[in-house]
Each structure stands twice: as C-alpha cells, then as structure tokens.
Amino acid sequence: MHKRENSSHLIPFIIGGVILYFLSGMVDELRVYQGASIAVYVVAISSIILLTGYSGQVSLGNGALMAVGAYAAAVSHISWHLPIVVCFFIAVIAAALGGALLGAAAARLSGPYLAGTTLALAIGLPSLANQFSILGGEQGLLFDVGFPPLSLGEEFTQYKWFFWIAALATLIMMWLLQNILRSRYGRTWRAGRGNEVAAQLSGINTARSKILAFTLSAGLAGLAGAMLSMTIGTVSPSAFPLALSFSLLTGAVLSGVTTLSGVMIGAVTLVAIPEVADVVAHNLGTSESVTTNLPGLMVSALLILTVLFVPNGPVEQHRARTAKKLAAQSNK
Amino acid sequence: MKALHRRKLLTATAVLAVFGLAATAIPAQAAEVGVTSTQIKLGMTLPMTGTASLGYNKIPGAAKAYFDYLNANGGINGRKVTLVVKDDRYVPTEAVAKTNELILKDKVMALLAPLGTANVKAVASSVNPGRRGVPVLFVNTGFSGFADAKKYPTTYTVLPSYIMEAKIMGQYIKENFAGKKIGLLYQDDDFGTDALAGFKTAGINFAVKVPYASGSQSAAAAAGWITKFKAAEADVVILFGVSSATSAMLGVAAQLKYAPQWMLGSVGGDATTIKLTGVPAGVLYNAIGFSPVPATTDMKDEYVKFFSDIYTKAVPGSAFDLNVLLGMNTAFMAAQALKAAGANPTRKSLLAAIDSKGATFANSALVPAAYSKTSHVGLTGYWVGKYSPAGDLSPVGGTYVSYTTDSGAGAVVKTTYKRPAMPAKGLPN
Numbered sequence: 074m075h076k077r078e079n080s081s082h083l084i085p086f087i088i089g090g091v092i093l094y095f096l097s098g099m100v101d102e103l104r105v106y107q108g109a110s111i112a113v114y115v116v117a118i119s120s121i122i123l124l125t126g127y128s129g130q131v132s133l134g135n136g137a138l139m140a141v142g143a144y145a146a147a148v149s150h151i152s153w154h155l156p157i158v159v160c161f162f163i164a165v166i167a168a169a170l171g172g173a174l175l176g177a178a179a180a181r182l183s184g185p186y187l188a189g190t191t192l193a194l195a196i197g198l199p200s201l202a203n204q205f206s207i208l209g210g211e212q213g214l215l216f217d218v219g220f221p222p223l224s225l226g227e228e229f230t231q232y233k234w235f236f237w238i239a240a241l242a243t244l245i246m247m248w249l250l251q252n253i254l255r256s257r258y259g260r261t262w263r264a265g266r267g268n269e270v271a272a273q274l275s276g277i278n279t280a281r282s283k284i285l286a287f288t289l290s291a292g293l294a295g296l297a298g299a300m301l302s303m304t305i306g307t308v309s310p311s312a313f314p315l316a317l318s319f320s321l322l323t324g325a326v327l328s329g330v331t332t333l334s335g336v337m338i339g340a341v342t343l344v345a346i347p348e349v350a351d352v353v354a355h356n357l358g359t360s361e362s363v364t365t366n367l368p369g370l371m372v373s374a375l376l377i378l379t380v381l382f383v384p385n386g387p388v389e390q391h392r393a394r395t396a397k398k399l400a401a402q403s404n405k
Numbered sequence: 406m407k408a409l410h411r412r413k414l415l416t417a418t419a420v421l422a423v424f425g426l427a428a429t430a431i432p433a434q435a436a437e438v439g440v441t442s443t444q445i446k447l448g449m450t451l452p453m454t455g456t457a458s459l460g461y462n463k464i465p466g467a468a469k470a471y472f473d474y475l476n477a478n479g480g481i482n483g484r485k486v487t488l489v490v491k492d493d494r495y496v497p498t499e500a501v502a503k504t505n506e507l508i509l510k511d512k513v514m515a516l517l518a519p520l521g522t523a524n525v526k527a528v529a530s531s532v533n534p535g536r537r538g539v540p541v542l543f544v545n546t547g548f549s550g551f552a553d554a555k556k557y558p559t560t561y562t563v564l565p566s567y568i569m570e571a572k573i574m575g576q577y578i579k580e581n582f583a584g585k586k587i588g589l590l591y592q593d594d595d596f597g598t599d600a601l602a603g604f605k606t607a608g609i610n611f612a613v614k615v616p617y618a619s620g621s622q623s624a625a626a627a628a629g630w631i632t633k634f635k636a637a638e639a640d641v642v643i644l645f646g647v648s649s650a651t652s653a654m655l656g657v658a659a660q661l662k663y664a665p666q667w668m669l670g671s672v673g674g675d676a677t678t679i680k681l682t683g684v685p686a687g688v689l690y691n692a693i694g695f696s697p698v699p700a701t702t703d704m705k706d707e708y709v710k711f712f713s714d715i716y717t718k719a720v721p722g723s724a725f726d727l728n729v730l731l732g733m734n735t736a737f738m739a740a741q742a743l744k745a746a747g748a749n750p751t752r753k754s755l756l757a758a759i760d761s762k763g764a765t766f767a768n769s770a771l772v773p774a775a776y777s778k779t780s781h782v783g784l785t786g787y788w789v790g791k792y793s794p795a796g797d798l799s800p801v802g803g804t805y806v807s808y809t810t811d812s813g814a815g816a817v818v819k820t821t822y823k824r825p826a827m828p829a830k831g832l833p834n
Contacts, residue, residue, distance in 0.1 A: 103509035110502075203593075203618035210618050212523035212594045213497070217530050231533055305501040306531030309523060310620070312498045347502070365454045365492045 086248045093240050097233050106232040106304070107344050112239035113300045114324055114340035116246055120293035121325040122333055127254060128286035129266030130179060134191030135294045136318035137198035138175075140310070142168040142295025143302040144208055147216040157218045157303075161242060164299035165292040172291020176284035195318040199310035213309025216302045232304075239300045246296060251333060253289070262286055316369075323376045329386015338387060346371050437751040439514025445484045445743060445750065448507030450493045450500050450528075451520035451545065457495035460648060460678035460728045461520060463720075464545070465490040467732030468517070470719035471712070471740070478832055481743045481750075488736075489513060495520075497527035504528045508539055515540035515755060518563075518735050522548040522595050525560075535559050540755050542742065543735045543783065547672065548595050549602075549812040552782045559752075561759055561776065563735055563783035565697050567599035567645075568606070568812040570670060573695065573787050574643060575607020576808065576817040582666070586612035588639030590630055590654065592646050593618050596672070600645045606814055613637035622650040627657040635663065645670040652682040659688045667692035671787065676796045677701075677726035686796030694798040695787040697770045699805065701730050702797050707827045708734075708769035715831075734769050737831070741766045744833035767825040771807045785809045786820060 097105055117139060124132050145167035146160040155163070175194065179187050202208040221234035253259060264272040265279045272279050302308040324339030350367040357363075383390045439446040449465060452458040469488055476485040489511050491503035500519070507513045516539060519525050525544050528534065534541050535558040543563035544551050547570065552562050578587060587609060591597035593616040604611070615630045631654070634642050642665045644651045651673030658664065667689075673679075674694045680686055699706040704713065712733040713725045723729075743750055745758035745766075763776025772786035786809035790800045800806065809820040828834045 101509065103505060106505050106509070200620065203621060206593075210594045212526070212619065215526065215530050231531075231536070301498070304531065305498050305527055306529075307497050307523070307527040309497055309527075311496045311523075314496065351506075365494075 082251060083248065086244050090241070090244050093244075094237075097236050097240075102230055102232050105230070105236045109232060109236040109239045109300075109304045110344045111337075111340045112236070112243040113297050113304065114321070114343050115243050115336050116293055116300065117297035117321050118324045118328055118336050118339045119247065119250055119333060120290045120297065121321055122328065122330055122336065123250065123254070123293065124286055124290035125325065126330040126332065127259060127266065128262040128283055128290075130283060130286065131184070131188045132179075132191040132287075132290070133188050133318050133322065134175070134194035134198075135290075135321050136313045136315065137191075137194045138168045138172060138291045138294035139298030139301060139317070140199045140202075140308075140313040141171045141291075142298035143216070143308045143312070144202065144214070144298075145295065146299035147214045147302060147308040148207065150216060150218070151214060157238065161296060161299050164295045166295075168295020168298065169288050169292035172294070173284060173288040175291065176287025179287055180280040180283045192315075192318075195315050199313040202310045209309070213307050213312070215306065216308050217306060218303050235304050238303065242296060242300060246293065247333075247336075250289075250293070254333060258282070258285065320372055323372050326376055326379050327386065329383075329389045331385055332389050332392075335386050335388035342375065343372075346375075437514065437749070438512050440484070440750060443484060445481060445486050446489060446511065446513045447486065447515055447517045447542075447739065448489045448491070448504075448511060448513035449517050449519065450491045450503045450507070450524070451518070452495035453490070453492035455494045456649065457521075459681070460675060460726070461545075463723060463726070463728050464518065464520075464732035466720050466723070467716060467729040468736035470716050471733045471736040473719060474715050475740055475832065478830065481740065481833070482748060486740065486743065488517065493521075493524060495524065497524050500524035501527050501531045504532045504534075508532065508534070508537065513539075514750075514752060515542055515739075517542050517739055518545045518732070520545040522546045525551065529557055529560070538752050540752055542739050542755075542759075545731075545735075547599070549599050550595065552780070552812065554779070554781050557781070559756060561763070561781045561783060563738065563774075564671075564731075565772065565784045565786055566782075566812045567596060567670075567672075568603040569785060569810050570695060570787060571600045571603025571645070572607045572810050572817050573789070573808045574668060574670075575604050575609045577693070577789055578609060578641065578668075579607070582641050585640040585666075586638055588613045588615070588634045588637060588642040588665070590615045590617065590642065590644050590646055590650065592616070592650070596647075597645070600670075603812075607817070612639055617646065617650060619647070622646065622653050624653050624657050627653040628661070630654060631658060631661060631663050634665065639665055641666045641668060643668045643670070644673060646673050648673045648675065648678045649682075652679050652684050655679065655684045655688045656682065659685055664688075669694045669792075671695045671697070674798070675727040676792065676798060677724055678728070680796055687794065689792040689796040690794045692792045694790050694792055696727065696790065696798060697772050697784045697787055698727070698730055698734060699769060699771060700790065700797065700799045701726055702799065706769070711827060711831045712737075712769070730769065737833075738763075738766050738768050741833040765825065767828050769824075771805050771822070771824060772809050772820055773822045775811075782812070785811065 121135055124130050142164035146164040149155050149163045150160045203210050221229045261277050261282045264277055265282050269279050324343045327342050328335040328339030347368045350371055354364040354367050451461055453462045472486045472488055493500040493503050541560040543561055547564045547567045549566035549568045551557055551560050589611050591600050613633055615633050644654055669692055699709050704710050716725050716729055742759050745762045746754040759776050760778045764774050770784050771788050772784050775782040775785050786807055788805045788807040790798045792798050807820045808817050810817040
C-alpha cells in the first residue's frame with residue numbers, strides 16, 4: 074500500500090487521455106466545447122484545492138491570477154508569435170511569479186485578512202488592463218491559436234482542437250499535481266494546515282511552505298486562464314469578473330476541498346448548471362430575469378446544501394463512511 | 406484494496422457519465438439548419454441584465470413585436486420567424502458561450518443583431534460563424550472593421566460606422582463652427598479609434614482630446630473631464646461615447662453649470678436613455694445630434710407611425726425610443742432578406758440575397774445602404790438635428806437634411822437618396 078502511494082500513477086492518466094481522444098470524435102460540437110470548458114474548470118478548481126484544501130490558505134482571488142496567465146499568453150502570442158505550448162508555459166510562469174509575490178504577503182496573513190486581500194485583487198487586477206494600451210483596454214486582446222492543422226482533416230472542428238489542447242494540458246497538469254501532493258511538499262502543506270505550531274516544531278518552515286503553495290496554485294490558475302482565453306478567443310477584463318472567482322470557489326467546495334479526486338464533480342457541475350437552468354426555465358416558461366438569475370441561484374443553493382450536508386465534499390464523505398464501516402467490521 | 410475499489414467505481418461512473426452525454430448528441434439534419442416547413446429560427450445575444458443593458462434590453466421585445474406581426478400576417482412564405490434571445494451581460498465569455506448554444510444547440514439559421522464590438526469580435530474568433538457559414542445579420546455596433554468581408558465573410562453591418570459619423574460631424578463643424586475651439590470625449594478602444602480616424606479624415610484639429618476607458622465612466626470621472634475641457638476653453642464639446650458616459654458628463658455639467666455647445670454621437674445620444682439616468686431634459690436643449698433613422702417622435706413618418714403602433718400594442722407601457730425603432734427596423738430588414746432568399750431559404754441563399762438586393766430593402770433610414778457583392782456595409786450616413794427643450798432630437802427647421810459618406814477617404818455629401826415607400830401593410834414583398 075505504501076509503495077503505491079509513492080508511485081507516479083501515470084497509467085490512469087494515459088488511459089484517461091485515450092478515452093477522451095475517442096470521445097471527442099463521438100460527441101457533437103457543443104459537448105466538445107463544454108468538454109474544453111470542463112478542462113479549464115478542472116485546472117482552476119485544482120488550483121484552489123491545492124491552496125485551500127492542502128495548504129489551508131483561503132484565496133478569493135483566483136480569477137485575477139487566471140487573468141494574469143491569460144494576458145501573459147495573449148501578449149506573448151501577439152508580440153512574438155510563439156507557439157501555443159510556449160505561450161501556455163509563459164502563462165504559468167507569469168501567474169506563478171504573481172502568486173509568489175502575493176504569497177510572500179499572504180504568509181503574514183490568515184483567515185479573513187487573507188480572504189480580504191485576495192478579494193481586493195480579484196476586483197482590482199483585471200481592470201488594471203485598462204491602464205496599459207498593450208493590454209488592449211476593456212475590449213481586450215484577440216488570442217487566436219489558429220485553425221487545427223490540416224493534417225487532421227477538413228472535418229476537424231475548431232472546438233475539437235481547443236478540446237485536445239486543453240485536455241492534454243489538463244491531464245499533464247493533474248498528473249504533476251497529484252505527484253506533488255503525494256510528495257514531501259504535499260505532506261508539509263497538510264502538516265501546516267493541521268497545526269501550524271506543531272509543523273514548525275517538527276522542523277517545517279511554514280512560511281516558505283505557504284509561499285510555495287501560493288506559487289504553484291497561481292501557476293495552475295495562470296494555465297486555466299490561458300486555456301479559458303483560448304476557448305473564447307479573446308482576453309479582456311470582463312472575462313474575469315468577481316463572479317468567476319466565486320464560482321470557482323463553489324466548484325472547489327462541491328468537489329470537496331480537501332481532496333483532488335472529486336475535482337471532476339465541481340467542474341462538470343459548473344458547466345452543467347447553465348444548461349440545467351435553461352431547461353428548467355424553458356419548462357416553467359419564466360421571465361427573462363428569472364432565466365438570467367437561475368444559474369446563480371442554483372450555484373448558491375448547491376454551495377449552501379454542500380456545506381450543510383457534505384461539508385468535505387461527496388468524495389471525502391464517501392471515503393469517511395467506508396472507513397467507518399471498515400473500522401466497525403474489524404472491531405467485530 | 407478499498408482504495409482500488411473506490412477508484413474503479415469512480416472511473417466507471419465517470420466513463421458512464423461521459424458516454425451518457427455522448428448519447429444525447431443529435432445527428433445532423435438534412436435540410437438547412439434552423440429552417441423547417443413551418444419555422445425559421447434566428448438567434449440574438451445582447452445584454453439583457455446588468456448596467457450595460459440600459460436601453461438595449463428593449464431591442465428583443467422590439468424585434469419580436471415585428472416578427473409576431475409578420476407571423477400573424479402569413480410569415481415568410483408560410484414559415485413563422487422565431488427569435489431565440491440569450492443574455493450575455495455584455496461579457497465576451499458569455500457571448501461566446503451563448504452564441505455556441507444558439508448555433509450548436511438551438512440550431513438557429515442565422516444570428517441577428519448581436520451587440521457590442523468586443524463581443525462580436527470574440528464570437529468571430531472563437532465560434533467563428535464565418536467558417537461555419539452562419540450568417541450574422543446586421544451586427545449592432547458601428548465598428549467599421551466588421552464590414553471587412555475577408556475577415557468576417559458572413560457578417561453584415563447595418564449601423565453607419567463610427568468613422569462615417571465622425572466625418573459627418575467634422576463636416577458640420579467646418580460649416581458651422583469654423584475657428585471655434587473643439588473638444589472631444591472618446592472611448593479608448595476600437596470605438597474611439599474609429600472616431601479619431603474619421604475626424605482626421607475630416608481635417609479637424611482638437612483643442613483638447615479626453616479619452617476614457619470603457620467601464621471607467623462615472624460622475625467623479627466626468628468632473629475630471631470637465632476640468633480638462635474648461636482648461637482648454639473648448640467652445641464645442643463632442644461626446645463620442647456610450648450612453649453612460651454621455652449621461653455622466655451631462656449630469657455633472659448640469660450641476661456645475663458648465664454649458665458649452667454640446668454635440669452628441671448617436672451611440673450615446675438616445676434622449677430617452679439619457680433622461681432615464683436623471684439628467685434634466687433642459688441640459689440637452691440645443692445640443693446637436695445625429696441619427697440615421699427619423700426622429701422617434703415624428704408620427705408623420707409612415708415607418709415610425711407603423712412601428713410605433715405595433716410596438717405600443719405588443720409591449721404596453723414601454724416608451725417607443727431609438728433602440729426600439731432601430732430594433733424593429735433591423736427585424737424588418739431581416740424579414741426582407743429571408744423573403745428574398747427564395748422559397749426554401751438556406752444560409753447561402755440568405756447571404757446572396759443581401760448581396761444582390763440588400764441595397765434596395767425598404768427600411769426607415771433616411772440614408773442609403775451600401776450592400777453589394779463586394780460590400781457588407783449597411784447604412785452610410787446621418788441627418789443632423791437639434792434637441793428640443795423636452796430633450797427630443799428633431800431636424801433643424803423641420804426638414805431632414807441627410808449626409809452620406811464612406812469609412813475611407815470619400816467626401817461627405819448631402820444625399821439625394823429617395824427612401825423606398827413602405828411596402829403594403831409593412832410586410833416584405
């Protein structure tokens with residue numbers, strides 16, 4: 074068992090990739106587009122889970138860090154015509170640098186103070202783009218990764234191309250992240266989250282460990298931002314509203330904030346909710362304002378219900394229940 | 406062992422879920438997308454909620470009012486025109502997601518009047534209606550770039566471009582305010598870039614130019630702008646911004662008793678919207694304004710009377726304003742395009758119909774449209790008017806004097822355009 078924990082688990086990710094590859098050829102284009110959105114959310118939510126669930130720091134500013142990544146990718150693509158892989162890499166580095174700066178400040182803060190600081194960032198940072206003409210102001214920059222290569226065939230759609238890029242990036246990222254979380258660093262973060270004083274006593278530099286978590290989390294958010302702007306074709310301040318940071322947080326809570334394995338639940342829910350709301354509103358024949366506000370209402374309701382009934386998320390809940398059952402069995 | 410079981414269970418669930426999604430996929434249709442024997446489906450994205458929705462959220466109601474009238478009178482060759490409207494809250498991400506729904510899920514035949522330069526650009530680059538062959542009829546923005554048929558092969562503009570407007574304003578300034586100091590407030594993006602290009606072509610030199618970033622307009626910001634205009638001693642101040650910028654400026658100017666000769670761009674010049682924000686009507690008095698369609702209060706105009714009658718019956722209690730008139734005018738032009746697209750309209754025949762007959766579509770505008778096989782340019786000019794003490798824009802001296810031009814170096818000329826008479830009962834013929 075112990076040996077398994079430390080292995081790299083490469084095979085499940087490869088299998089996942091193969092399944093996604095075949096799936097992308099079977100479903101219609103709307104589903105492929107939604108698949109790309111799910112990939113974006115998976116990375117963005119993981120970034121919160123890493124920070125909040127593992128290292129115990131609250132951040133409401135992930136939308137802002139996504140914006141940093143998105144702008145970095147778009148600017149490097151427009152200015153230097155770099156290949157998309159390099160742009161994504163730059164997005165990760167730029168956001169990680171931003172995260173390291175933020176983390177240095179955050180290491181001195183905790184709880185509501187940290188939440189407040191990151192909230193201010195979420196509100197303020199995206200609109201900074203208005204101050205620099207290279208960032209294209211309110212209407213933003215075009216981020217056009219181009220058509221899929223012709224070798225993939227005439228029928229190969231743009232969204233399938235986006236999906237492939239996003240899914241691949243996500244699989245690689247998740248694999249890396251899972252291994253980091255199982256490593257010494259992951260244990261250090263959990264120790265710090267559990268009891269900071271005890272962690273310090275056992276020789277952990279908790280400040281450094283927090284900054285590292287912030288940096289990594291920001292890097293992930295940056296990648297999510299670059300992927301998001303790829304799927305919508307532009308980067309603009311309005312693509313990263315405060316509501317984005319909040320819905321990501323909701324996604325993380327739905328996923329179960331202390332474990333990475335539920336991340337799909339949050340991501341799929343965030344993509345599915347507008348569609349479910351649409352069907353509900355359509356069947357009820359409600360007014361425009363209800364139709365518009367229904368998704369927000371459903372997200373909020375889910376958040377409250379999750380916190381009330383499965384505070385650690387469905388996956389963790391299931392895990393705890395089976396562990397309890399197992400303990401009961403062995404006690405007999 | 407337990408961990409392994411759980412993982413297997415999770416994997417199985419995930420795989421099942423994804424295949425479930427796949428199963429709901431609908432096979433491709435044989436006939437033209439969005440067209441059945443009884444229906445033609447169109448889609449629209451625009452802000453219906455949020456601050457940017459002010460005034461614009463009346464457009465779907467206006468367009469639907471006309472389509473309902475059309476459907477009650479036989480539709481297009483027996484097909485009813487339905488309009489699916491999605492709220493994008495003026496956010497590009499939302500515009501892309503909603504347009505995807507319209508094209509891929511609702512399967513509309515064409516997009517009608519999507520609003521906002523940034524949103525239409527984001528949709529063009531991500532959803533790419535051009536590559537999909539989906540017509541984008543009559544975008545609700547005056548950015549001149551959308552007429553580029555190479556870049557946006559299925560997109561047609563309808564509003565005169567911001568460049569045209571700036572050129573016509575420039576001409577008016579030269580004729581009426583020669584030697585005066587001119588100030589300009591403009592938006593620091595494509596909207597403003599277009600305006601500056603137009604004023605440059607017109608040969609206007611500004612005493613002061615004040616840019617603002619979209620979203621930054623507020624009463625506090627407006628106080629700052631006024632300081633700059635005052636310092637430069639501007640005699641004429643042009644407000645070439647969105648409604649909220651115009652309203653903020655006029656509201657603060659009223660408080661500070663700052664009263665230069667105002668000149669309002671058409672984008673932010675709708676009197677109903679400005680007055681809704683609390684700006685006293687008196688501030689608008691004598692300001693110069695521009696519009697491609699007749700004054701909304703001009704009930705002697707057959708189109709205005711017709712549209713106004715339908716709208717007030719369909720949406721009781723809602724004021725008939727410029728947004729409504731333009732919305733209905735656009736729906737009216739779309740109906741003619743669909744009719745001209747033949748007995749069994751397709752996306753291709755719809756585009757071809759606008760290319761060949763678009764310039765002759767009857768509509769309320771007092772300036773010609775420039776659609777042709779080589780041009781996706783819609784209306785090409787404005788009439789110049791002044792705001793009344795009640796704040797309504799009407800032509801100086803009671804007769805419309807309209808100017809026409811292009812988005813390039815072409816001259817500004819008084820147009821001799823004869824508007825086609827309204828077809829019988831306001832139905833496409």
